[in-house]
Amino acid sequence: MSMVEDKKDAKTAKAGARRETPYPEHLVRETPPYRPGVMRVPVDRFFKQAYHDLEVERIWKKTWQWACREDEIPNVGDYVVYEIAELSFIVVRTAADEIKAYWNSCLHRGRRLCDFNGKRAEEFRCMFHGWAWNIDGTMKDMTCGWDFAGTRDEVTRLPEARTGTWGGFVFINPDPDCESLEDFLGELPDHYEGAGHDFAKRWAQVHVVADIACNWKVAQEAFLEAWHVNFTHPQMVRTPGDRASTGMRWDDFGNWMRNTPQLPTDKYKNPPGYATAAETEQQVVDQRWGFHLNEDPPIKVPEGEKANEVIKNVIREYHRSVLGDAIDDYHDVHMGGGEMVHIWPNMHPWGGFSRLLYRFRPYKSDPNRSLMDVVLMAPWPEDRPRPPPAPPHVLQPGQSIGDAPELGQLARIFQQDLANMPFVQIGLKTSRQGYVILSDHNEAPVRHWHDLYNKAMGFENGDYLAEESNK
Ligand code: FES
Numbered sequence: 001m002s003m004v005e006d007k008k009d010a011k012t013a014k015a016g017a018r019r020e021t022p023y024p025e026h027l028v029r030e031t032p033p034y035r036p037g038v039m040r041v042p043v044d045r046f047f048k049q050a051y052h053d054l055e056v057e058r059i060w061k062k063t064w065q066w067a068c069r070e071d072e073i074p075n076v077g078d079y080v081v082y083e084i085a086e087l088s089f090i091v092v093r094t095a096a097d098e099i100k101a102y103w104n105s106c107l108h109r110g111r112r113l114c115d116f117n118g119k120r121a122e123e124f125r126c127m128f129h130g131w132a133w134n135i136d137g138t139m140k141d142m143t144c145g146w147d148f149a150g151t152r153d154e155v156t157r158l159p160e161a162r163t164g165t166w167g168g169f170v171f172i173n174p175d176p177d178c179e180s181l182e183d184f185l186g187e188l189p190d191h192y193e194g195a196g197h198d199f200a201k202r203w204a205q206v207h208v209v210a211d212i213a214c215n216w217k218v219a220q221e222a223f224l225e226a227w228h229v230n231f232t233h234p235q236m237v238r239t240p241g242d243r244a245s246t247g248m249r250w251d252d253f254g255n256w257m258r259n260t261p262q263l264p265t266d267k268y269k270n271p272p273g274y275a276t277a278a279e280t281e282q283q284v285v286d287q288r289w290g291f292h293l294n295e296d297p298p299i300k301v302p303e304g305e306k307a308n309e310v311i312k313n314v315i316r317e318y319h320r321s322v323l324g325d326a327i328d329d330y331h332d333v334h335m336g337g338g339e340m341v342h343i344w345p346n347m348h349p350w351g352g353f354s355r356l357l358y359r360f361r362p363y364k365s366d367p368n369r370s371l372m373d374v375v376l377m378a379p380w381p382e383d384r385p386r387p388p389p390a391p392p393h394v395l396q397p398g399q400s401i402g403d404a405p406e407l408g409q410l411a412r413i414f415q416q417d418l419a420n421m422p423f424v425q426i427g428l429k430t431s432r433q434g435y436v437i438l439s440d441h442n443e444a445p446v447r448h449w450h451d452l453y454n455k456a457m458g459f460e461n462g463d464y465l466a467e468e469s470n471k
Protein backbone atom coordinates (compact mmCIF):
# COMPACT_ATOMS: atom_id res chain seq x y z
CA MET A 1 0.00 0.00 0.00
CA SER A 2 2.44 2.67 0.82
CA MET A 3 6.06 3.38 0.51
CA VAL A 4 6.12 6.84 -0.84
CA GLU A 5 8.87 8.17 1.32
CA ASP A 6 11.17 5.33 0.31
CA LYS A 7 10.86 5.46 -3.40
CA LYS A 8 12.27 8.73 -4.56
CA ASP A 9 14.72 6.95 -6.86
CA ALA A 10 12.05 4.78 -8.39
CA LYS A 11 9.75 7.54 -9.57
CA THR A 12 7.98 6.55 -12.75
CA ALA A 13 10.57 3.85 -13.41
CA LYS A 14 9.78 1.69 -16.37
CA ALA A 15 9.91 -2.05 -16.10
CA GLY A 16 12.34 -3.72 -18.43
CA ALA A 17 11.53 -6.81 -20.40
CA ARG A 18 10.28 -9.33 -17.85
CA ARG A 19 9.48 -12.98 -18.06
CA GLU A 20 5.80 -13.86 -17.91
CA THR A 21 4.63 -14.81 -14.43
CA PRO A 22 1.43 -16.72 -13.80
CA TYR A 23 -1.51 -15.21 -11.92
CA PRO A 24 -1.05 -16.28 -8.27
CA GLU A 25 -2.91 -19.50 -7.63
CA HIS A 26 -3.97 -18.52 -4.10
CA LEU A 27 -5.84 -15.47 -5.37
CA VAL A 28 -7.99 -17.63 -7.61
CA ARG A 29 -9.40 -19.67 -4.76
CA GLU A 30 -12.92 -18.37 -4.41
CA THR A 31 -15.08 -19.36 -1.48
CA PRO A 32 -17.90 -16.78 -1.45
CA PRO A 33 -20.63 -15.97 -1.18
CA TYR A 34 -20.32 -15.74 2.54
CA ARG A 35 -23.65 -16.53 4.16
CA PRO A 36 -25.67 -13.88 2.29
CA GLY A 37 -27.93 -11.25 3.78
CA VAL A 38 -27.70 -8.43 6.26
CA MET A 39 -27.03 -9.01 9.97
CA ARG A 40 -28.22 -7.21 13.08
CA VAL A 41 -25.84 -7.19 16.03
CA PRO A 42 -26.94 -6.03 19.51
CA VAL A 43 -25.01 -2.98 20.69
CA ASP A 44 -24.57 -4.31 24.23
CA ARG A 45 -21.49 -6.33 23.31
CA PHE A 46 -19.59 -3.15 22.54
CA PHE A 47 -19.69 -1.62 26.01
CA LYS A 48 -21.12 -3.87 28.74
CA GLN A 49 -18.85 -5.41 31.33
CA ALA A 50 -20.57 -8.79 31.17
CA TYR A 51 -19.37 -9.22 27.58
CA HIS A 52 -15.84 -8.22 28.42
CA ASP A 53 -15.76 -10.72 31.27
CA LEU A 54 -17.17 -13.51 29.10
CA GLU A 55 -14.72 -12.66 26.30
CA VAL A 56 -11.85 -13.23 28.72
CA GLU A 57 -13.17 -16.69 29.55
CA ARG A 58 -14.35 -17.78 26.11
CA ILE A 59 -12.01 -15.97 23.73
CA TRP A 60 -8.77 -14.85 25.36
CA LYS A 61 -8.37 -18.02 27.45
CA LYS A 62 -9.36 -20.28 24.53
CA THR A 63 -7.97 -18.88 21.28
CA TRP A 64 -4.68 -18.82 19.41
CA GLN A 65 -3.47 -15.24 19.48
CA TRP A 66 -0.38 -13.41 18.26
CA ALA A 67 1.74 -12.52 21.31
CA CYS A 68 5.08 -11.25 19.91
CA ARG A 69 7.69 -11.67 17.18
CA GLU A 70 10.42 -14.30 17.44
CA ASP A 71 12.86 -11.46 16.69
CA GLU A 72 11.90 -9.84 19.99
CA ILE A 73 13.30 -12.80 21.93
CA PRO A 74 16.33 -13.93 19.89
CA ASN A 75 18.41 -15.34 22.78
CA VAL A 76 17.72 -17.97 25.42
CA GLY A 77 16.22 -16.21 28.45
CA ASP A 78 14.79 -13.28 26.44
CA TYR A 79 11.15 -12.73 27.28
CA VAL A 80 8.16 -10.55 26.47
CA VAL A 81 5.28 -9.80 28.82
CA TYR A 82 2.19 -10.27 26.64
CA GLU A 83 -0.97 -8.70 28.02
CA ILE A 84 -4.51 -9.20 26.78
CA ALA A 85 -7.40 -7.75 28.77
CA GLU A 86 -6.47 -8.39 32.41
CA LEU A 87 -4.48 -11.52 31.54
CA SER A 88 -0.69 -11.52 31.42
CA PHE A 89 1.77 -14.11 30.10
CA ILE A 90 5.54 -14.42 30.07
CA VAL A 91 6.66 -15.55 26.59
CA VAL A 92 10.25 -16.76 26.89
CA ARG A 93 12.81 -18.42 24.66
CA THR A 94 13.94 -21.50 26.58
CA ALA A 95 16.20 -22.95 23.84
CA ALA A 96 17.32 -21.99 20.35
CA ASP A 97 14.28 -23.80 18.95
CA GLU A 98 11.86 -23.62 21.87
CA ILE A 99 9.56 -20.88 23.18
CA LYS A 100 7.33 -21.30 26.21
CA ALA A 101 4.63 -19.14 27.76
CA TYR A 102 3.68 -18.98 31.44
CA TRP A 103 0.75 -17.40 33.24
CA ASN A 104 2.39 -14.33 34.73
CA SER A 105 1.32 -14.89 38.33
CA CYS A 106 3.27 -16.10 41.35
CA LEU A 107 2.01 -19.40 42.75
CA HIS A 108 2.43 -18.06 46.30
CA ARG A 109 0.12 -15.07 46.63
CA GLY A 110 -0.32 -14.12 43.05
CA ARG A 111 1.99 -11.17 42.42
CA ARG A 112 2.71 -10.66 38.74
CA LEU A 113 6.10 -12.33 38.25
CA CYS A 114 7.43 -10.07 35.49
CA ASP A 115 6.47 -6.44 35.09
CA PHE A 116 8.51 -5.68 31.95
CA ASN A 117 10.11 -7.41 28.98
CA GLY A 118 13.64 -8.65 29.68
CA LYS A 119 16.82 -10.16 28.25
CA ARG A 120 18.76 -13.33 29.07
CA ALA A 121 16.86 -14.16 32.24
CA GLU A 122 18.05 -17.19 34.17
CA GLU A 123 15.05 -17.24 36.50
CA PHE A 124 11.74 -15.54 37.19
CA ARG A 125 11.86 -14.41 40.79
CA CYS A 126 8.86 -12.90 42.53
CA MET A 127 9.45 -9.44 43.96
CA PHE A 128 7.20 -10.09 46.99
CA HIS A 129 8.69 -13.02 48.98
CA GLY A 130 11.31 -14.26 46.55
CA TRP A 131 9.98 -17.54 45.20
CA ALA A 132 11.72 -18.27 41.91
CA TRP A 133 11.31 -20.54 38.87
CA ASN A 134 13.84 -21.46 36.21
CA ILE A 135 13.09 -20.26 32.70
CA ASP A 136 11.96 -23.80 31.82
CA GLY A 137 9.19 -23.31 34.39
CA THR A 138 10.54 -25.63 37.10
CA MET A 139 10.74 -24.43 40.70
CA LYS A 140 14.16 -23.04 41.58
CA ASP A 141 13.84 -21.45 44.99
CA MET A 142 10.89 -21.83 47.35
CA THR A 143 11.96 -19.36 50.03
CA CYS A 144 10.86 -20.54 53.50
CA GLY A 145 9.63 -23.74 51.89
CA TRP A 146 9.72 -25.35 55.35
CA ASP A 147 6.71 -23.19 56.21
CA PHE A 148 4.56 -24.61 53.39
CA ALA A 149 4.25 -28.24 54.33
CA GLY A 150 2.63 -30.43 51.66
CA THR A 151 2.47 -27.77 48.92
CA ARG A 152 5.70 -28.34 47.01
CA ASP A 153 4.04 -30.45 44.30
CA GLU A 154 1.53 -27.69 43.57
CA VAL A 155 4.17 -25.08 42.84
CA THR A 156 6.85 -27.15 41.22
CA ARG A 157 5.98 -25.94 37.69
CA LEU A 158 4.62 -22.64 36.41
CA PRO A 159 1.35 -23.20 34.55
CA GLU A 160 1.88 -22.93 30.80
CA ALA A 161 -0.01 -21.69 27.79
CA ARG A 162 0.56 -23.52 24.52
CA THR A 163 2.83 -21.84 21.99
CA GLY A 164 3.29 -22.01 18.23
CA THR A 165 4.94 -19.98 15.49
CA TRP A 166 4.06 -18.93 11.98
CA GLY A 167 5.99 -16.47 9.81
CA GLY A 168 8.17 -15.33 12.71
CA PHE A 169 5.10 -14.57 14.85
CA VAL A 170 4.81 -16.25 18.24
CA PHE A 171 1.26 -17.32 19.09
CA ILE A 172 -0.04 -18.53 22.41
CA ASN A 173 -3.20 -20.33 23.44
CA PRO A 174 -3.91 -20.60 27.18
CA ASP A 175 -6.18 -23.61 26.61
CA PRO A 176 -4.15 -26.83 27.06
CA ASP A 177 -6.75 -28.78 25.04
CA CYS A 178 -6.79 -26.49 22.02
CA GLU A 179 -6.28 -27.56 18.40
CA SER A 180 -2.79 -27.09 16.97
CA LEU A 181 -1.84 -23.69 15.56
CA GLU A 182 -1.33 -25.41 12.20
CA ASP A 183 -4.92 -26.66 12.17
CA PHE A 184 -6.19 -23.31 13.38
CA LEU A 185 -4.50 -21.41 10.52
CA GLY A 186 -5.44 -23.94 7.82
CA GLU A 187 -4.19 -22.95 4.39
CA LEU A 188 -3.07 -19.48 5.49
CA PRO A 189 0.67 -20.24 5.04
CA ASP A 190 0.00 -21.01 1.34
CA HIS A 191 -1.10 -17.41 0.93
CA TYR A 192 2.04 -15.95 2.48
CA GLU A 193 5.29 -17.91 2.35
CA GLY A 194 3.72 -20.16 -0.29
CA ALA A 195 3.11 -17.08 -2.44
CA GLY A 196 6.52 -15.49 -1.90
CA HIS A 197 5.55 -13.27 1.05
CA ASP A 198 7.25 -14.89 4.01
CA PHE A 199 6.81 -12.76 7.12
CA ALA A 200 9.67 -14.67 8.73
CA LYS A 201 11.97 -12.90 6.27
CA ARG A 202 10.61 -9.43 6.99
CA TRP A 203 11.36 -7.09 9.84
CA ALA A 204 9.15 -4.90 11.97
CA GLN A 205 10.25 -1.54 10.63
CA VAL A 206 7.69 0.51 12.61
CA HIS A 207 5.52 -0.36 15.61
CA VAL A 208 2.98 2.11 16.99
CA VAL A 209 0.43 1.40 19.73
CA ALA A 210 -2.60 3.69 19.88
CA ASP A 211 -4.69 3.88 23.06
CA ILE A 212 -8.29 4.46 21.98
CA ALA A 213 -11.44 5.42 23.91
CA CYS A 214 -13.61 2.66 22.48
CA ASN A 215 -14.22 -1.06 22.73
CA TRP A 216 -11.62 -3.21 20.94
CA LYS A 217 -14.30 -4.57 18.58
CA VAL A 218 -15.39 -1.06 17.58
CA ALA A 219 -11.82 -0.19 16.61
CA GLN A 220 -11.29 -3.48 14.82
CA GLU A 221 -14.45 -3.26 12.76
CA ALA A 222 -13.25 0.04 11.29
CA PHE A 223 -10.49 -2.04 9.68
CA LEU A 224 -12.62 -5.02 8.67
CA GLU A 225 -14.20 -3.33 5.68
CA ALA A 226 -13.08 -0.87 3.03
CA TRP A 227 -16.42 0.75 2.30
CA HIS A 228 -15.85 3.52 4.86
CA VAL A 229 -12.99 4.78 2.68
CA ASN A 230 -15.54 6.50 0.45
CA PHE A 231 -16.57 8.81 3.28
CA THR A 232 -13.86 8.65 5.95
CA HIS A 233 -10.90 8.92 3.55
CA PRO A 234 -12.31 10.80 0.54
CA GLN A 235 -8.80 11.71 -0.61
CA MET A 236 -8.26 8.01 -1.40
CA VAL A 237 -11.33 7.52 -3.58
CA ARG A 238 -9.66 7.59 -6.95
CA THR A 239 -9.34 3.95 -7.75
CA PRO A 240 -7.17 2.35 -10.41
CA GLY A 241 -9.38 1.44 -13.31
CA ASP A 242 -8.64 -2.27 -13.37
CA ARG A 243 -8.93 -2.92 -9.68
CA ALA A 244 -11.51 -1.64 -7.26
CA SER A 245 -13.54 0.02 -10.00
CA THR A 246 -14.43 -3.43 -11.21
CA GLY A 247 -14.73 -4.63 -7.67
CA MET A 248 -13.31 -6.97 -5.13
CA ARG A 249 -14.48 -10.08 -3.39
CA TRP A 250 -14.26 -11.51 0.09
CA ASP A 251 -13.21 -15.10 0.68
CA ASP A 252 -13.89 -17.06 3.85
CA PHE A 253 -11.25 -19.55 4.97
CA GLY A 254 -12.74 -20.47 8.32
CA ASN A 255 -10.74 -18.76 11.06
CA TRP A 256 -9.60 -16.09 8.62
CA MET A 257 -10.93 -14.08 5.71
CA ARG A 258 -9.43 -11.92 3.00
CA ASN A 259 -10.38 -9.66 0.15
CA THR A 260 -8.78 -9.84 -3.23
CA PRO A 261 -9.13 -8.17 -6.62
CA GLN A 262 -11.94 -9.90 -8.39
CA LEU A 263 -11.57 -11.96 -11.53
CA PRO A 264 -13.97 -11.70 -14.48
CA THR A 265 -15.27 -15.13 -13.51
CA ASP A 266 -16.05 -14.21 -9.89
CA LYS A 267 -19.68 -14.56 -8.94
CA TYR A 268 -19.76 -12.43 -5.80
CA LYS A 269 -18.31 -8.97 -6.14
CA ASN A 270 -18.81 -5.24 -6.06
CA PRO A 271 -20.85 -3.80 -8.90
CA PRO A 272 -18.90 -2.12 -11.70
CA GLY A 273 -18.04 1.47 -10.97
CA TYR A 274 -17.78 0.95 -7.23
CA ALA A 275 -15.80 3.77 -5.64
CA THR A 276 -14.59 5.23 -8.92
CA ALA A 277 -14.02 8.93 -8.85
CA ALA A 278 -10.85 9.46 -10.86
CA GLU A 279 -11.04 11.78 -13.84
CA THR A 280 -7.35 11.80 -14.71
CA GLU A 281 -4.49 9.31 -14.66
CA GLN A 282 -2.73 11.54 -12.14
CA GLN A 283 -5.66 11.28 -9.74
CA VAL A 284 -5.44 7.51 -9.86
CA VAL A 285 -1.79 7.67 -8.83
CA ASP A 286 -2.59 10.23 -6.15
CA GLN A 287 -5.04 7.76 -4.60
CA ARG A 288 -1.99 5.79 -3.63
CA TRP A 289 0.65 8.35 -2.84
CA GLY A 290 -0.83 11.83 -2.98
CA PHE A 291 -2.91 11.91 0.18
CA HIS A 292 -1.53 15.25 1.28
CA LEU A 293 -3.68 17.48 -0.84
CA ASN A 294 -1.71 20.56 0.08
CA GLU A 295 1.49 19.15 -1.40
CA ASP A 296 2.66 18.35 -4.91
CA PRO A 297 2.09 14.72 -5.91
CA PRO A 298 5.21 12.70 -5.05
CA ILE A 299 4.78 10.61 -8.23
CA LYS A 300 3.95 12.40 -11.46
CA VAL A 301 2.39 10.51 -14.38
CA PRO A 302 4.34 11.26 -17.57
CA GLU A 303 2.30 12.54 -20.48
CA GLY A 304 0.53 9.74 -22.31
CA GLU A 305 1.21 7.03 -19.71
CA LYS A 306 -1.41 4.99 -17.91
CA ALA A 307 -1.67 5.31 -14.15
CA ASN A 308 -1.84 1.60 -13.44
CA GLU A 309 1.37 0.93 -15.33
CA VAL A 310 3.12 3.73 -13.46
CA ILE A 311 1.91 2.37 -10.11
CA LYS A 312 2.98 -1.20 -10.80
CA ASN A 313 6.37 -0.11 -12.13
CA VAL A 314 7.09 2.17 -9.19
CA ILE A 315 6.29 -0.59 -6.72
CA ARG A 316 8.20 -3.23 -8.68
CA GLU A 317 11.31 -1.07 -9.01
CA TYR A 318 11.16 -0.12 -5.34
CA HIS A 319 11.15 -3.79 -4.39
CA ARG A 320 13.90 -4.55 -6.88
CA SER A 321 16.11 -2.34 -4.75
CA VAL A 322 15.44 -4.66 -1.80
CA LEU A 323 14.84 -8.09 -3.33
CA GLY A 324 16.88 -7.86 -6.53
CA ASP A 325 15.61 -9.51 -9.70
CA ALA A 326 13.63 -12.00 -7.62
CA ILE A 327 10.92 -9.35 -7.91
CA ASP A 328 10.38 -10.52 -11.51
CA ASP A 329 9.01 -13.81 -10.16
CA TYR A 330 5.95 -11.89 -8.99
CA HIS A 331 2.85 -11.21 -11.09
CA ASP A 332 1.69 -7.60 -11.43
CA VAL A 333 -1.21 -8.27 -9.09
CA HIS A 334 1.30 -8.53 -6.23
CA MET A 335 2.12 -4.86 -6.89
CA GLY A 336 -1.50 -3.85 -6.44
CA GLY A 337 -1.43 -3.15 -2.74
CA GLY A 338 -2.08 -6.41 -0.96
CA GLU A 339 -5.11 -8.24 0.26
CA MET A 340 -6.86 -7.30 3.49
CA VAL A 341 -6.67 -10.36 5.75
CA HIS A 342 -8.02 -10.85 9.24
CA ILE A 343 -7.35 -13.83 11.45
CA TRP A 344 -9.77 -14.53 14.27
CA PRO A 345 -9.91 -12.93 16.76
CA ASN A 346 -7.72 -9.83 16.35
CA MET A 347 -4.79 -10.11 13.91
CA HIS A 348 -4.76 -8.37 10.52
CA PRO A 349 -1.73 -9.12 8.35
CA TRP A 350 -2.21 -7.65 4.89
CA GLY A 351 -1.12 -9.90 2.06
CA GLY A 352 1.14 -9.25 -0.91
CA PHE A 353 3.73 -6.52 -0.63
CA SER A 354 1.70 -4.44 1.78
CA ARG A 355 3.62 -3.86 4.99
CA LEU A 356 0.48 -3.37 7.07
CA LEU A 357 -0.23 -5.42 10.15
CA TYR A 358 -2.74 -4.56 12.88
CA ARG A 359 -3.80 -6.03 16.18
CA PHE A 360 -6.66 -4.95 18.46
CA ARG A 361 -6.72 -5.67 22.19
CA PRO A 362 -9.06 -4.80 25.04
CA TYR A 363 -7.30 -2.65 27.63
CA LYS A 364 -7.20 -4.49 30.96
CA SER A 365 -10.75 -4.82 32.33
CA ASP A 366 -12.18 -1.72 30.61
CA PRO A 367 -14.69 -2.45 27.81
CA ASN A 368 -14.49 1.21 26.76
CA ARG A 369 -10.76 1.32 26.07
CA SER A 370 -8.57 -0.55 23.61
CA LEU A 371 -5.10 -0.77 22.13
CA MET A 372 -4.38 -0.88 18.41
CA ASP A 373 -0.95 -2.06 17.30
CA VAL A 374 0.11 -0.87 13.85
CA VAL A 375 3.24 -2.61 12.57
CA LEU A 376 4.92 -2.14 9.20
CA MET A 377 6.51 -5.44 8.14
CA ALA A 378 9.08 -4.56 5.52
CA PRO A 379 10.90 -6.91 3.13
CA TRP A 380 14.62 -7.21 3.72
CA PRO A 381 17.43 -8.64 1.53
CA GLU A 382 17.96 -12.28 2.41
CA ASP A 383 21.75 -12.03 2.29
CA ARG A 384 21.93 -9.36 4.98
CA PRO A 385 21.18 -9.75 8.70
CA ARG A 386 17.76 -8.36 9.56
CA PRO A 387 17.66 -5.29 11.82
CA PRO A 388 16.08 -5.80 15.24
CA PRO A 389 12.34 -5.10 15.37
CA ALA A 390 11.31 -1.51 16.09
CA PRO A 391 10.40 -1.09 19.75
CA PRO A 392 6.72 -0.18 20.28
CA HIS A 393 5.99 3.54 20.27
CA VAL A 394 3.15 3.62 22.79
CA LEU A 395 0.92 6.68 22.50
CA GLN A 396 -0.85 8.22 25.47
CA PRO A 397 -4.57 7.55 26.02
CA GLY A 398 -6.44 9.55 23.42
CA GLN A 399 -3.26 10.89 21.82
CA SER A 400 -3.59 11.26 18.07
CA ILE A 401 -1.89 8.65 15.95
CA GLY A 402 -0.87 11.65 13.88
CA ASP A 403 1.85 11.99 16.51
CA ALA A 404 3.56 8.92 15.06
CA PRO A 405 5.39 10.41 12.05
CA GLU A 406 7.18 7.10 11.47
CA LEU A 407 3.91 5.94 9.87
CA GLY A 408 4.45 8.43 7.06
CA GLN A 409 1.33 9.28 5.09
CA LEU A 410 -0.53 6.47 6.84
CA ALA A 411 -0.57 8.53 10.04
CA ARG A 412 -3.13 10.85 8.48
CA ILE A 413 -5.25 7.94 7.25
CA PHE A 414 -5.31 6.27 10.67
CA GLN A 415 -6.02 9.62 12.27
CA GLN A 416 -9.19 9.81 10.18
CA ASP A 417 -10.15 6.26 11.18
CA LEU A 418 -9.51 6.65 14.88
CA ALA A 419 -11.09 10.10 15.14
CA ASN A 420 -14.48 8.40 14.64
CA MET A 421 -14.01 5.73 17.25
CA PRO A 422 -14.84 7.52 20.54
CA PHE A 423 -17.97 8.88 18.86
CA VAL A 424 -19.02 5.43 17.72
CA GLN A 425 -18.60 4.27 21.31
CA ILE A 426 -20.78 7.10 22.58
CA GLY A 427 -23.38 6.62 19.86
CA LEU A 428 -23.70 2.90 20.51
CA LYS A 429 -24.52 3.53 24.15
CA THR A 430 -27.36 5.86 23.29
CA SER A 431 -28.73 3.76 20.45
CA ARG A 432 -32.53 3.61 20.73
CA GLN A 433 -32.60 0.90 18.11
CA GLY A 434 -30.33 -1.31 20.19
CA TYR A 435 -28.47 -3.00 17.35
CA VAL A 436 -26.22 -2.20 14.39
CA ILE A 437 -26.85 -3.38 10.83
CA LEU A 438 -24.14 -5.03 8.74
CA SER A 439 -24.41 -5.20 4.97
CA ASP A 440 -24.44 -8.17 2.64
CA HIS A 441 -21.29 -7.60 0.57
CA ASN A 442 -19.14 -4.72 1.78
CA GLU A 443 -19.50 -5.70 5.43
CA ALA A 444 -19.38 -9.46 4.88
CA PRO A 445 -16.10 -9.72 6.83
CA VAL A 446 -17.69 -7.98 9.82
CA ARG A 447 -20.59 -10.44 9.66
CA HIS A 448 -18.15 -13.30 9.35
CA TRP A 449 -16.32 -12.01 12.42
CA HIS A 450 -19.53 -11.77 14.45
CA ASP A 451 -20.51 -15.28 13.41
CA LEU A 452 -17.21 -16.51 14.86
CA TYR A 453 -17.77 -14.33 17.93
CA ASN A 454 -21.26 -15.73 18.48
CA LYS A 455 -19.89 -19.25 18.23
CA ALA A 456 -17.02 -18.61 20.63
CA MET A 457 -19.29 -16.84 23.12
CA GLY A 458 -22.02 -19.50 23.03
CA PHE A 459 -24.50 -17.19 21.29
CA GLU A 460 -25.44 -19.50 18.40
CA ASN A 461 -29.02 -19.56 19.59
CA GLY A 462 -29.10 -15.86 20.32
CA ASP A 463 -27.14 -13.37 22.36
CA TYR A 464 -28.60 -14.15 25.77
CA LEU A 465 -26.75 -11.25 27.39
CA ALA A 466 -28.34 -8.64 25.12
CA GLU A 467 -31.39 -6.65 26.02
CA GLU A 468 -32.39 -6.42 22.36
CA SER A 469 -32.34 -9.84 20.77
CA ASN A 470 -30.65 -10.31 17.40
CA LYS A 471 -33.86 -9.99 15.43
S1 FES B 1 3.64 -13.55 46.14
FE1 FES B 1 5.32 -14.32 45.10
S2 FES B 1 6.69 -14.99 46.65
FE2 FES B 1 4.95 -14.27 47.69
Ligand SMILES: [Fe+2]
Nearest residue numbers: 222232233417
Ligand atom coordinates in the same frame (compact mmCIF):
# COMPACT_ATOMS: atom_id res chain seq x y z
FE1 LIG C 1 -9.82 3.49 7.16
